Structures are given as C-alpha cells and as structure tokens.
Amino acid sequence: MKKNRNFKLYGIFGYPLSHTLSPAMHEAAFRRLGIDANYVVLELVPAAFKKLMSRSSKISLSGFNVTVPYKETVMKYLDSVRPEARAIGAVNTVFKQGKRWVGTNTDMEGFLRALMTDGGFHPSGKKAVILGAGGAARAVVYGLAREGVREVLIADCFPKKARKIAGDMRKLFKRVVYQAVAAGTPEVKEALQKADVIINATPIGLKSQDPRVVPEDWIPQVRRAKVIPRGRATQKASHGLKFFMDLIYNPAMTPFLKSAKKKGHRTLNGLGMLLYQGARALEHWTGRKAPVDVMRQALLEALKNKKEQWMMDGGWRMAKSQVYRHPPSTLRHPR
Missing domain, CATH: 3.40.50.720 (NAD(P)-binding Rossmann-like Domain)
Known part of the structure; x- marks a missing residue:
C-alpha cells in the first residue's frame, strides 16, 4: 500500500483519558480544512509517558496536546517553551518548528x-x-x-x-x-x-x-x-x-x-474554554485559521453521544474503543 506523505498524526497524552472530547473537535476541523490527519487518544501511565518523551525526537506525531497529569512533566522534554507557558508553569499544546518541539499554553x-x-x-x-x-x-x-x-x-x-x-x-x-x-x-x-x-x-x-x-x-x-x-x-x-x-x-x-x-x-x-484552547492548538499545528463553529458543533454532538452511551451502558461503562494504550514503541518511526 502506498504511503500518503501528506498524512499527519496528532494526539493527546494524559491519564486517564476516557472522558476526552478532543478527538471529535479536531477531526471535524481537519475534515473542514481538507487536511489529511487523525487525532488519537494516547493514555499512558507515568512511566510509559516519560519513556516516550525521553525519545521525543523519534515520535511520529506532528503535534500533540497534554493534559492531567503531564502538563508540568512534559516541559523538561521539550526543545523550547514559550515564555507565557513557562510563567504559568504548564504546557498543554506542543507543536513543531522544524525538528524542534515547542511547548505553549492555550488553556x-x-x-x-x-x-x-x-x-x-x-x-x-x-x-x-x-x-x-x-x-x-x-x-x-x-x-x-x-x-x-x-x-x-x-x-x-x-x-x-x-x-x-x-x-x-x-x-x-x-x-x-x-x-x-x-x-x-x-x-x-x-x-x-x-x-x-x-x-x-x-x-x-x-x-x-x-x-x-x-x-x-x-x-x-x-x-x-x-x-x-x-x-x-x-x-x-x-x-x-x-x-x-x-x-x-x-x-x-x-x-x-x-x-x-x-x-x-x-x-x-x-465548554468554551475547551473549544477555544483546542482551536488555538490547531492553529499552532497547521498555520490555518480554526473553523470554530464546526469544532463547537462537533463538541456538542460528542457530548450528546457520550450521554447516550452512558445511558446504554447502565451508567457505569465508558466506551473504551477510542483510547490507545499501546506501549511507547508504537509511536516511533520504524527503524
């Protein structure tokens, strides 16, 4: 199968992550902008996250978000951190400048x-x-x-x-x-x-x-x-x-x-904070203006679907199919 060189992969790191709605709004934005990309959920325990970040130069992602509990931890693994993120003491968005990983805070x-x-x-x-x-x-x-x-x-x-x-x-x-x-x-x-x-x-x-x-x-x-x-x-x-x-x-x-x-x-x-921080993250990754209305609608639909799923599952079992729990090696470029 021929590999599409224009394909981009983005994601979010955190633990736990079964609650996240970020994939819905970002993938809706990619579709609207005509960008060939996916956004995946990367739920890693602390040891696995640190191991992956120590090899960040080999990560095949084009950009990523970071949420609890890694917003502070991630900073020491980056090549650069924007002054405001440094002052806040937390990074939630990481993007690439050339081959360098840059952290910022869109929260x-x-x-x-x-x-x-x-x-x-x-x-x-x-x-x-x-x-x-x-x-x-x-x-x-x-x-x-x-x-x-x-x-x-x-x-x-x-x-x-x-x-x-x-x-x-x-x-x-x-x-x-x-x-x-x-x-x-x-x-x-x-x-x-x-x-x-x-x-x-x-x-x-x-x-x-x-x-x-x-x-x-x-x-x-x-x-x-x-x-x-x-x-x-x-x-x-x-x-x-x-x-x-x-x-x-x-x-x-x-x-x-x-x-x-x-x-x-x-x-x-x-919800607005989630939406707007996501929109700014997308703009850092792509250099394009985020389709905020599309992202907002995707979030509202995702919330509705999550509530319906919760009711169907008896209020106790979250849908786990969207969460990736692979070991760090699966996110590195093949040797």
Whole structure:
C-alpha cells in the first residue's frame, strides 16, 4: 500500500483519558480544512509517558496536546517553551518548528476568550475568587492578571499551593493584590460576597456524589429593583450580580453553577474554554485559521453521544474503543 506523505498524526497524552472530547473537535476541523490527519487518544501511565518523551525526537506525531497529569512533566522534554507557558508553569499544546518541539499554553487563551467572548465579562479592575490551585488555576490567575484584574483570592485545600501561585504571579503582575487561603474558611465566604467573578478550577462537580465546592448559602442572592420607566421600556437594575464560571463542561450545569443560577447570577461552564484552547492548538499545528463553529458543533454532538452511551451502558461503562494504550514503541518511526 502506498504511503500518503501528506498524512499527519496528532494526539493527546494524559491519564486517564476516557472522558476526552478532543478527538471529535479536531477531526471535524481537519475534515473542514481538507487536511489529511487523525487525532488519537494516547493514555499512558507515568512511566510509559516519560519513556516516550525521553525519545521525543523519534515520535511520529506532528503535534500533540497534554493534559492531567503531564502538563508540568512534559516541559523538561521539550526543545523550547514559550515564555507565557513557562510563567504559568504548564504546557498543554506542543507543536513543531522544524525538528524542534515547542511547548505553549492555550488553556489561558481559551479561558480568556470564553470568559470575555461567550461570557461577556471583562476582568479589568474587578475582584476574583479562584477555587483550586492546580495547573488550570495557574492559567486562570495568569490570564486574569494579564487582563488587569484588581484583586485575586485563591482558595485550596492545600493552601501552600495557593500561596505558591500567588507568590509566582506577584513577581509578574505587581499591581494585582493577591490573597491565598485554605478552602472552606471564613475568608472564602467573605470574598464571595465582594467578588465580581468566581471560578471553580477544581474537579469537584464532575461526579454526582461530589460535595459542593462552596456551600450554597455562601452565595449571595441577587437583589433586583425596578427602575423608573424610560419611554416604553421598563428597566431593572441588579444589585450584587456576579459572574460564576466552572471549568468543568460535563455536566454542563454543575451544582456550583446551579446554585449560582438559582441565586440569580450569570453562569458559564467550561465548554468554551475547551473549544477555544483546542482551536488555538490547531492553529499552532497547521498555520490555518480554526473553523470554530464546526469544532463547537462537533463538541456538542460528542457530548450528546457520550450521554447516550452512558445511558446504554447502565451508567457505569465508558466506551473504551477510542483510547490507545499501546506501549511507547508504537509511536516511533520504524527503524
């Protein structure tokens, strides 16, 4: 069989990966752009991932994504890391420049685009509360600080991690006021009352049995008051209206967002962030403008199919056929 020299292979590394929707949006984009390529799921345990990365020059991929738990690990195996990714401390997208592997962070770009374009929220001069202090939280805090947020409180069950983010970002964005506290403390409750935007950057809410990331009674109720009619239109003012964002996209409405919506606040889930970070990754790989609308539709269809599969499987067995668990040797060029 004649080999197509134009064929490209992309993929995502992580562990576990049965939940990922990335193949759906990227393969839809390849089809729309007329690119002969596939996007595969590469679920590797840590030892196998490190072994493969140590031989990265022989990997037959043209580019790849990296997710939990390898966003930090991958950095030492790359030839170059973009300054913003270095500052954030995590890489989620790797592309080629000649024969060199270059790492960047499109999570931060995806988050900001979702927040400002889909959410219509602009951080400049605002107060923010970030729940969580992992890699996603680092990207969120960096993005908010870059866009001129005034104050950021970071809360985590491991306050040392929150303090590390605050300390790192303080060196880069000195005008921002940072506070790092333990999750579930009175400081968090008080900050929720004063914040303009509250973001859940933890995995709490992925599972139905998860506890609430913050108690519902800590979320203030929006107060609405009628304004004097102007002409034929009657306007209403909202007092205490806040913006709540959850980086989780499945379920679309986590208990965190449901509580916020119930209290009258604006909400946004993480699907837009997933979409836009994927679009930027594709642009790094191909040099082409990503077909965002096509990718969005593919994500929505994939989510619908995953829910249907979940119901057909009795709610316990995930479809495993899309996940590759091959040893690293299968991703190297033949000798």
